[in-house]
Amino acid sequence: MSGPLISVEDLKVSFDTDDGVVHAVDGLSYQVAPGRTLGIVGESGSGKSVSSLTMLGLTRSPHATISGKIMFAADPERGPEDLVSMNDDKLRRIRGNDIAMIFQDPLSSLHPFYKVGNQLMETVLAHRNVSKREARDRAIELLGLVGIPDPQRRVDQYPHEFSGGMRQRVMIAMALANEPKLLIADEPTTALDVTVQAQILALLEGLQDRLGMAIVIITHDLAVVAEIADEIAVMYAGRIVERAEANKVFASPQHPYTWGLLKSIPRLDSPRGEELVPIAGRPPSLINRPTGCHFHPRCPYVQEDHKRLDPRLEAVPGDPGHEVACLLEADVRARIWAGLASGQSPGELRPLAAGSRPSAAARAAPYPQSEGLSS
Ligand SMILES: Nc1ncnc2c1ncn2[C@@H]1O[C@H](COP(=O)(O)OP(=O)(O)O)[C@@H](O)[C@H]1O
Ligand code: SF4
Numbered sequence: 027m028s029g030p031l032i033s034v035e036d037l038k039v040s041f042d043t044d045d046g047v048v049h050a051v052d053g054l055s056y057q058v059a060p061g062r063t064l065g066i067v068g069e070s071g072s073g074k075s076v077s078s079l080t081m082l083g084l085t086r087s088p089h090a091t092i093s094g095k096i097m098f099a100a101d102p103e104r105g106p107e108d109l110v111s112m113n114d115d116k117l118r119r120i121r122g123n124d125i126a127m128i129f130q131d132p133l134s135s136l137h138p139f140y141k142v143g144n145q146l147m148e149t150v151l152a153h154r155n156v157s158k159r160e161a162r163d164r165a166i167e168l169l170g171l172v173g174i175p176d177p178q179r180r181v182d183q184y185p186h187e188f189s190g191g192m193r194q195r196v197m198i199a200m201a202l203a204n205e206p207k208l209l210i211a212d213e214p215t216t217a218l219d220v221t222v223q224a225q226i227l228a229l230l231e232g233l234q235d236r237l238g239m240a241i242v243i244i245t246h247d248l249a250v251v252a253e254i255a256d257e258i259a260v261m262y263a264g265r266i267v268e269r270a271e272a273n274k275v276f277a278s279p280q281h282p283y284t285w286g287l288l289k290s291i292p293r294l295d296s297p298r299g300e301e302l303v304p305i306a307g308r309p310p311s312l313i314n315r316p317t318g319c320h321f322h323p324r325c326p327y328v329q330e331d332h333k334r335l336d337p338r339l340e341a342v343p344g345d346p347g348h349e350v351a352c353l354l355e356a357d358v359r360a361r362i363w364a365g366l367a368s369g370q371s372p373g374e375l376r377p378l379a380a381g382s383r384p385s386a387a388a389r390a391a392p393y394p395q396s397e398g399l400s401s
């Protein structure tokens with residue numbers, strides 16, 4: 027029996043700024059088992075990057091307040107250790123070794139003045155006691171592994187000699203240099219066109235099968251995680267608002283925000299004439315978050331109560347492993363989604379939400395955490 031490789035427990039990250047306190051991550055919890063893929067999805071500014079940078083100690087600063095735990099089980103002998111409270115030196119050894127990260131913009135992580143091969147060798151040498159010769163062989167092997175043609179020659183080229191897609195492959199090679207147990211991929215395909223994006227996702231999946239690593243993939247695009255994730259967590263305003271196995275999120279999504287994300291993915295089988303609508307309104311300020319349900323100012327199904335009561339993540343009745351933070355009753359959500367899936371508009375379906383009673387637990391315990399104005 028193996029436990030989770032990583033277990034994030036009630037993680038909170040806030041930043042003190044001149045404008046006020048930014049609540050970037052507010053009570054995030056999730057687990058990922060070895061060899062599995064979690065997709066974290068949400069619009070820009072929902073706290074996705076901050077949550078993963080925090081894993082690697084990269085948000086630590088005098089202005090940041092971090093609480094909660096990130097239990098990482100690199101070594102079954104040692105048992106899980108908390109990355110939040112781990113000292114910098116120890117965390118540095120984990121970074122790039124047991125946990126590796128690829129970012130959206132490869133140029134921010136590849137140095138323009140050094141040959142790609144030397145940068146790969148440096149990563150290998152930083153964590154492994156091998157000769158330069160062996161490190162170079164490993165660099166060539168890695169370039170081959172990520173599908174770069176002619177790696178013997180390419181190893182001596184500079185980043186600008188690679189196309190965008192090929193640079194992203196180099197980034198992946200760099201991340202995999204020391205066979206990490208966990209790969210965090212933050213918008214790894216956002217800058218790429220659709221064809222190259224599909225190639226990179228297929229590459230990641232193939233490498234995962236071969237190397238057995240767990241992956242946390244972060245994206246604003248549900249279509250990306252549809253390809254690759256076993257489980258999906260939808261983030262809004264620093265929290266998870268829905269979580270389930272990937273197929274369930276697509277088959278029976280529960281949260282109005284998830285519905286909005288799904289309706290903004292182009293589909294070949296969409297009813298004719300149906301428009302792709304991005305979610306109306308803007309992502310909320312994380313300094314003055316809306317009261318009650320943080321999604322309420324943008325939600326077509328909002329009820330008066332929802333401006334006051336803050337829904338927590340709760341199990342969806344009759345659907346083990348599926349959780350949602352929405353005050354509508356489960357059968358009301360099911361009827362609204364059925365309508366949306368058959369092409370009805372939110373406006374037509376809004377009356378179904380009227381009179382839906384929040385669960386007793388939600389009524390009894392409104393969170394006192396929201397500080398903004400209700401709208
Ligand atoms: N170092 C920082 N200081 C202040 N605010 C920050 C800092 N880093 C991120 N933020 C803010 O935290 C929020 C979440 O950011 P981020 O995690 O990057 O969002 P995402 O990756 O989902 O687009 C944003 O409002 C962002 O401006
Ligand atoms: S609780 Fe209300 S406002 Fe929030 S997502 Fe559910 S229906 Fe919308």
Ligand SMILES: [Mg+2]
Pocket residue numbers: 074075076212
């Ligand atoms: Mg980000």
